[in-house]
Amino acid sequence: MAQTIASPATGATPATLPLKALAPWALFVGVLALVLLYFIGAEQGATSVFSGTNVHEWVHDGRHLLGFPCH
Amino acid sequence: MNSVTIRNLLVRGMLAGLAAGVLALVIAYFLGEPRVDAAIAFEEAHSHSHSHGDEVEVVSRGMQSTAGLATGVLVYGVALGGIAALVFCFALGRIGRFGARATAVLVSGAALLVYLVPFLKYPANPPAVGDPDTIGQRTALYFLMMLLGILLAVGATILGRRLAPKLGNWYATVAGGTAFVVAVGIAYAFLPAYDNVPHGFPGTLLWQFRLSTLAVQLVLWTGFGLIFGHLAERVVATRAEEAGTTAEAAPVAT
Ligand SMILES: [Zn+2]
Numbered sequence: 053m054a055q056t057i058a059s060p061a062t063g064a065t066p067a068t069l070p071l072k073a074l075a076p077w078a079l080f081v082g083v084l085a086l087v088l089l090y091f092i093g094a095e096q097g098a099t100s101v102f103s104g105t106n107v108h109e110w111v112h113d114g115r116h117l118l119g120f121p122c123h
Numbered sequence: 124m125n126s127v128t129i130r131n132l133l134v135r136g137m138l139a140g141l142a143a144g145v146l147a148l149v150i151a152y153f154l155g156e157p158r159v160d161a162a163i164a165f166e167e168a169h170s171h172s173h174s175h176g177d178e179v180e181v182v183s184r185g186m187q188s189t190a191g192l193a194t195g196v197l198v199y200g201v202a203l204g205g206i207a208a209l210v211f212c213f214a215l216g217r218i219g220r221f222g223a224r225a226t227a228v229l230v231s232g233a234a235l236l237v238y239l240v241p242f243l244k245y246p247a248n249p250p251a252v253g254d255p256d257t258i259g260q261r262t263a264l265y266f267l268m269m270l271l272g273i274l275l276a277v278g279a280t281i282l283g284r285r286l287a288p289k290l291g292n293w294y295a296t297v298a299g300g301t302a303f304v305v306a307v308g309i310a311y312a313f314l315p316a317y318d319n320v321p322h323g324f325p326g327t328l329l330w331q332f333r334l335s336t337l338a339v340q341l342v343l344w345t346g347f348g349l350i351f352g353h354l355a356e357r358v359v360a361t362r363a364e365e366a367g368t369t370a371e372a373a374p375v376a377t
Binding site for chain 2: 091111118
């Protein structure tokens with residue numbers, strides 16, 4: 053447990069995280085997340101990386117219920 | 124030290140996204156699936172149009188509605204949890220006097236808003252609704268609308284921050300919000316609309332399906348905001364503490 057009571061920063065605005073330290077993480081997590089979202093939301097619908105309909109059919113219900121255009 | 128903090132926050136963001144995804148999955152299964160089944164039943168009864176139904180079943184309905192649905196919702200939760208944690212890392216300490224928990228809830232609220240921007244123009248559709256010939260355009264427009272929502276939200280925030288010294292926080296926020304709504308409204312007016320609801324499709328079913336998709340998002344983002352806020356608060360407090368003990372002289376806020 054963090055001792056927020058002892059912290060001098062209690063109630064104060066937290067310190068910012070420098071953009072330089074954030075940039076490589078933003079690139080890494082951003083690209084990873086977009087690839088995942090592409091496979092859940094659009095693969096074998098509008099465009100296809102893999103042939104067939106297996107991916108589309110597997111995530112089909114999720115695609116509808118998460119609001120992506122499915123077919 | 125900053126890099127460790129960022130990594131910790133991102134890992135927790137993805138875990139919080141996974142946990143919120145589990146909550147959303149429960150809603151999707153109990154509120155959404157009955158409507159998906161009903162729509163598929165309608166589609167099969169009118170199968171002269173088009174369907175997944177009259178082809179050979181690649182994945183059974185039983186798998187689609189359980190393991191398939193879980194894959195979709197949980198991966199979605201993890202991916203968006205990661206993105207939301209990135210936005211949180213940027214927003215922390217930069218959007219006014221908000222602590223970690225409040226920032227997490229604000230980021231979640233913004234994510235819900237970004238979801239609503241395409242939804243109001245291109246709402247979620249159940250099976251049987253949608254013309255396969257326009258899937259390419261509709262998918263492109265859906266993602267374009269979402270991107271536009273993000274850019275306009277960022278723009279409105281910048282505008283609000285700029286106006287704050289002149290108008291004060293309240294009226295600057297009102298001005299930023301108004302600019303956002305007007306810009307989104309203009310985009311709605313100019314982008315094409317699609318009406319693919321087949322003749323005879325029950326209006327109640329369409330309404331209930333769309334409400335259930337909104338419930339999924341509401342639960343996902345409420346859950347994420349609260350869970351991630353709790354986890355992030357501890358990371359940020361630890362960081363502030365370390366900064367206080369290692370560099371006593373340096374003020375925390377920059
Ligand atoms: Zn479908």
